[in-house]
Amino acid sequence: MKTMTSAEKGLKTVQNRPFDYKVVSQPYMLPSDFPVDWLSNYIQGDNEITYLHFHNCIEIGYCLEGSGVFFVEDKILPYTQGDVSIIFPNQLHLAQSLKGKESRWHFCFIDPDALFSSDQLSSGFWDRVGTDTYSRFNNIVTPDDHAEVVWLTDRAMKELEKHGPGYESAVKGYIWTLLTLIGRKLLLQESGTAETAAGGADRRAMQQISKALEYISQHYMEPVPIHRLAELCCLSVTHFRRIFHKCMGMAPLDYINNVRIQVAAALLSHSGSSILAISEEVGYATLSSFNRHFKRLMGEAPSQWRSKNR
Template sequence: MAKQKQEMQFRYYEMPEDSFVLALTGQSWVRAYGDGIDCLHFHNYAEIGVCHEGEGEMVYEDTIRHFEPGCLTFLPPNYPHTTNSKPGTLGFWEYLFVDCEGLIEYMFPRRKASARRMLDRLYRQAFFFCPGEAEGLWDKVCRVLEEQKEKGEYYRQETDALLCLILTDIVRLEKESAAVRVPIPEEGMEDGDLERLRPALQRIQEHYQEELYIGQLARLCALSETHFRRLFTDCMHLGPLDYINSVRIHSACVQLRSSNKSIRSVAFGCGFSSISTFQRNFRKFVGMSTKEWRDKPENYEYKLNQYKINRYEGW
């Protein structure tokens, strides 16, 4: 008889029109958190929370942290968690649910690679800050909460600017983890070199799932293969083939982290011709096997497949 899956709740929120943030504020959030709830939950947007009053526990899948006034949290979308007040007491939290994808696209309107890398780093882990540990972040988050409550002149513009700073601060705090870093062509490249390589870089980004030939990429750039290889390596600090495989492995990491697809399906879907070639390149760029990587704590989305998910509209 198959083992019954443990329950988990998916609590989803609707984002206000033309906004990157939904603020949950005010006295309605003075409550006994976790009362009558015995399972974890996750959201469709990133959650930023500040604790004003009360004590208790923040429970992640494999970690428990004590909270008190002055604590601040950042949780990526789909991150399992719950908040439990100390028995017999009330807590007071206020929350921001943030459309990080939309906001980061707004920050990088013409730099998709930079936007993708920032979002990838932002979603790798949750953050829990004790009182006084992140005073700059605390101040910015509280300013957003106040702007959302008061809705003064240009409050949306002020909120967007503050949220951009908040996400940037969080990305800077993100720990180095085992994930392939695809070089970003916009960084550290002369404009002329970028323009010469742009057709090849675009072809790789759009068609990495297919078989790609270095000679064809060179012809797209109107360069000899020898000149193309030399220029590409000088600019990207990777040879063309290694760069192609790094893009493929990055895509594989995203799929392994966020879906229940088989290793075989991911490997062939990302453009590798065999499982052995995929596994060899995965270890080369990530430093471990696919199973070891998939079991790491930051790959929390994959672990959702172990639960029975019940869908609820957010409070």
């Protein structure tokens, strides 16, 4: 059976992409003896998303400062300082900082096949993970989600930055363990998601609401009428509500509030703006409404959350 090349895999992904963006391939040629490349102190702006790109390797990012959202295929994932991004080969993606802000990242690019080639057990383990598990992985990992993954990423980035004696061995060790933990999480997730996947939304349904998700990501700070979202998707309001709930597991208004609160949480952590100003910035007409939604989603009042997470 013919093995698909990276370019063919990329084209297959592009053909199934949820948004009508330009797609850019950014391949990396990594040496077999040290299959890791590094991009330091990358500044991510708030430019409007006009394209998505993909790589032929794994991209791991560490957010040094700032906040924003990551677009990964059909997912819109908020990120903030201290979070780690895990992007698998041929996954369409791009990041965007909060409006009027910048974020700063370290990125490294890894070829797991080359990294594990010297060890048959590790190579066999990674082969068992399989590419079909990638799409169900939450690509943004927070310290609360998995502190070990975040710590290992931070250590690997520090070694790459300092270039001390023997740094290659240290980096390989950290990344080897990091990828093993990610692979384990993918396998455990796969074993527990058969029923969810069978009853979940298919890709065609997700494509039907993709324009609404795109619109929400750009206009969450404004009033977002449901009929406008339905029009963008060329659906009746009733049909739109039904498909949206099937895909996202919640009503459109709940999803909008979720995006607003996630952005507000990032602003509370990394800006000196007042709670009132932040509530207005993310689209709430009254402070009482913001406080109510924030406590419902985050489990505590904005002031309490800020004091713990600044």
